[in-house]
Amino acid sequence: MSGLFSTLNVGVRGMTAQQGAIDVTSHNIANANTDGYSRQRVTMETTRPSNTSPGQMGTGVQISSITRIRDTYLDYQVRAENGTMGLNEGKDNVLSQVETVFNGLSDTGVATLINKVYASWQTLSTSPQLSNTRTVVAQQSKALTDQLNSIYNQLKTVKDDCKAVIKQDVVDINSMLDQIDKLNQQIKEVKIGGDEPNDLLDKRDLLEDKLSTKFGITIEKKTYGGEDLKATDGATGDLTLVKSDLTDDVKRFSYVSSITPKKDTNGIVISGTYDVTYYKNGDMSSDNNKVTMTMELSKNAYTSLDQGRVLVADKDGYAVDKDGKKIAGMEFIGGDIVGTQIPLATGTTYQLFNPTTGELKGYMDVQVDIDTYVNQLNNLAKGIAFSVNAIHSGTSTASDAGNEKDVFNFFVNSIKPNAAGEAEITAGNITVNSLIINDPMLIKVGTGNPPGPTDGTRAAAIAKLKDVKFKIQGISDNSTRTQFLSDNTVVEGSSTALLTISSAPDGMTVGSYFTTIVNGLAITVQGASQNVTNHGALLSKLEESRTSTSGVSLDEEMANLIQYQHAYAANAKIISTVDELLDLIVNGLKK
Template sequence: MSSIFGIFNIGKLALFANQRALSVTSQNIANVNTPGYTRQQAIFSSTPPMNSAPGQLGTGVQITEVRRVFDQFIQDQLTAQQSNLGRFGVERGALGRVEAVFNDSDGVGLHQSLSEFFAAFHDLANNPQGLPERVSLMEQARTLSANFTQMNDQLRQIRKDLNTEVEGVLGEVNTLATQIADLNGQIAQVTISGQNANDLRDQRERLLQDLAEKINFSSFENDLGEVSILIGGKLLAESTASFTLRGVVSQDNAGFADVGYDPGTGTITDITSFIENGRLKGLIDLRDTILPGYINQLDQMAAAIVNEVNQQHRAGYGLDGSTGNDFFSPLAPTVTELSGNAGSGTIAATVNDPSLLTLDSYQLTFAGANYTIQNLRTGSSATAAYVDPTTVTFEGIQIAMSGAPANGDTFEISAHQGMSGSIALSAIDPNEIAASSTAAGVPGDNSNALLLAQLQEKEVTGLANATFQDFYSQYVGEVGSRSRLAQRSLLAEQVIDENLLHQREEISGVSLDEETANLIKFQRAFEASARLISVADELLQTILAIKR
């Protein structure tokens, strides 16, 4: 009798096992279109055998585990790949906006206004005493200045927008960290109960990919299935706890936010330098390096035009006999005190000799009893003992130092910073425009107007020995080249991502053909199990009939 009941039990276990396998197959089929879903597999194993003569007899089957079918290596690669997509995606978008700033296709851009500005000097040279030509030249100068200012404003607005996006991404990162920590707790509870948290793990993998698109991180998993996330060695999420990234005021980048790590202890640590990939990295590079570089070049070009035109204009004479007048408002060097300076030194800078200006940036550093002024592009420098007050002239800039600077105090000095946003026609009237090279104002003397017009073809030291037009063309070409590079890089990363997705789908994706075959297989096994129970029942009824 026990062997017949054993058959009943084997049939019952087989029914339960195949029913559960059918449920797993049904879940796979139902989620065939669910993004990030990982195919699940019911793992069958025999139940412990029963000792019997002449040997052990099986006692049935059971589902020991419902397992996610996946390759952790491919999953890790796919997650990391999202950081590349995030970075190049944001670069492509922002550089497209930058490229539009330099679009001269409508004939009203900087290239055109620069040509028309120097053409106005040629017109003046053809009629040096003509009032219409003088008024037209001033209007062309105002148009050129307005174009510079407009481009400066547009580039700075893009930079502000990037900063706003940085703040937004930090908020998204914090939300994802909280959600991942919450899933950690749920996964741990399921793991403690002896089950596999398959669907919860799928949800967490999707969140980890979303997080990777925004910021690079490293992670590891503990025995309970909880994942810990680190950025620059700082925990963003651990078990059910999450920590916060927030924008903090940059010390050397006024008005913009660095990335601060807030563990909730009251101390915020700057981790900007640890952001190495993802959308956030792309935004920070664009905001802090690429856009400032473009603005700097625009400033250099505006400053070079101001410096060259003013030098030549001051050498000539107006119709009223005046000389030494600036055509544009003169250059006004800027001095920036770097964060961390501890002393009370005061630095002021003025243009001493315009002909010696390189339009580079300089760094003034105090070390002990000495100071050093260095050209940040060429590396040329000068060092001397500091005595309060001290005045030094370096590459056309006069620097006045006073007060008590501390050891290590650093200042940055520039003759061109901000010029594309402040270039403007000086307060001269048409009669003061210096078309003549002689004080007597000989009628028809156009020699200085010709020299001013010829500046268009001059190779300018402050522009790496390029003409204004050539420098601008190289500048625009660099913008376009970087934009195309970002586009190509994004396309290449998308191909890699698609390949990884394909590899993942081959292993973890749901195949309807395969699941249909499994459905039939488990259905037949279920039917056979039911038939087994029916046979056992018939055997039992036969035995009972004999006894009656």
């Protein structure tokens, strides 16, 4: 009897083990299309045998573990490539927008408009007595300045869009870090209890995959399935974002929403001093998360902060200095200002996150490119304005002569109070003098006092500027007309005498300068697109390799299901047979 009951137990254990295997297989099939799921396998082992004569007798089977199939080396490779792909995709997306904004060499692009402006001056030089030729000059020039204004503003918008992506990334990153932190503790609890938290491990790995597209991460395995997660910072080294042990001594990120020049009590801007406002953990849904700090920033520090925008913070979102200490600032809670405002001496004690790869890095770096294109566009605007104004006014020295009609500028700064001023002119504010727009007859066409009705010598000289080479590439933010023309041979004129400009050595014409910008942009965009294609192919191959290891194959699972089904049925047959034998013994004895 004891032998039959022992056999019965063997059959029960067999059915139980095969049922568990069927459950795991069903779980795999159900999650065949679940993102981040790793297929699981049942490991079976024999149960402890019984000691009987003449030797040990087997007692059946049991499930020793349910493990997920995962290759950690492939995980490392995929995550490293995720960071590179995120960087290149971010650059490619933005640079493609910039290329579209410039509109290249199309019929409505800047290059075509530049040619039309100089052509209109040439036409005017041959027909100075016609009012419509003057109107064409004014309108073609206004079309050019409007296009420059539009490109400038669109580039600024593209840059703002980059910052918006960075802001959203900060929110998403902090959320993922909090989730990984919670999963860490849940996994450890399950591990300590002696079980395998396979589905929790999958969730954590999936979050780490997504996080790796934002910036480079390193992961250190700890006991009981815990992990320490760090971000690679090019400035300060690794930043610990998640620890296996539950602690608040980890870093998070906050987003700088504005950098505003500081003003004194009289409303005068304090040079180099700024009010820097950031939102804790990037959460701009409430002013309770807003903190403002006063900082002294050099030009380079301002540029880095403006392009980066991501501050290293403590777990509560407060910005920390390079020693990890909270930086004091004004907080706005319930509409009231709380906290202490402490001006920083140098503005360099804060930690600006400087990722070495990933989407964040891409959107930070591409802003440098945008600023470069804005500066080049500003140089183009200055070059056009300075050269045309010099001949139109008859002097190589800039004049802000207001409404003096004998000496004034053709191109002016639209935001300056003085309508004729060209100081601080950029692609964003360049326009045609409103006096000329309202009265094209004010355009200076000839020389002499007064010029003859058919004298178009000044207009002809402006038309020839199309072929004059200038040091446009050497213009700075503070360049004046005199400095711009210092490399050219200039024969001074006056309001009645013609000023002439000869080409500068190693200079560029206005048209060729813009063409160089467009061609350089096209090459950069092509390179970025090629990088995306190349790294996309590599990432696809790595993910394919990982899927072949960890992914669910429905064909394989169906084959396993049939195998476990037959084993289950066989064990059921054992139980049925033992039942018949027990019935024979028990009921047969009654007879």
